[in-house]
Amino acid sequence: MNTIQIKDKKFVPYIDRKKIQEAIQKVAARINEDLAGQNPLFICVLNGAFVFAADLFREITIDSEITFMRMKSYSGTQSTGRVKEIQGLGEDITERTVVVVEDIVDTGYTIQHIKEQLRARNPKDIRVASLLFKPEALKCDIKVDYVALEIPNAFIVGYGLDYDEQGRNLKDIYVISE
Ligand code: IMP
Secondary structure, three states: OOOEEEOOEEEEEEEOHHHHHHHHHHHHHHHHHHOOOOOOEEEEEEOOOHHHHHHHHHOOOOOOEEEEEEEEEEEOOEEEEEEEEEEOOOOOOOOOEEEEEEEEEOOOHHHHHHHHHHHOOOOOEEEEEEEEEOHHHOOOOOOOOEEEEEOOOOOEEEOOEOEOOEOOOOOOEEEEOO
16 A cells, blocks of 8 residues: 655545546536536636546536635644635635636535625625535535535545645545544
8 A cells, every 4th residue: 555644644545536537527527417507607716626626627628617716624634613814705606607626625614704704795696616525524415416526524645735835736535544
């Protein structure tokens, strides 16, 4: 097993790149079908979702646009429960269908906070697409419309996800081993 070390923690391979791509293609196919004709605006939540958003968006075949916002809620391997907006949204989303693109929904606080902020700008519909979802960790009443992969409540890195800003460049997803 290829154990890797990031700072003080060890991680082992968990989800390989092939499985990630297959899961993304399935989610993209559903979005292409559901949102055809609506010119959805994809909103990539930085930093973690940039790798997923790039791969997902290239599987989208319908008319669509993409933009970015930046949030922070994690410190080390724990959610702080407080969601901080680092960079907000510039676009007018009145009467538009938006798809919030997240790397992972853990407690759900980040998505809940983003949905509240977006709702105040009167969009037509807000959908959520997340690469990963930890159902056991969820602490809010939110719906994740498009989930590529469900995982148990364990800390992971790679494919855009970080431990203390490291590990985002890993092509596969790794899980903490100690
Ligand atoms: P939530 O607000 O608790 O749902 O957390 C969402 C954010 O926390 C994600 O966008 C990630 O940036 C970060 N996060 C949650 N779980 C993990 C993990 O296992 N590894 C790395 N980052 C995570």
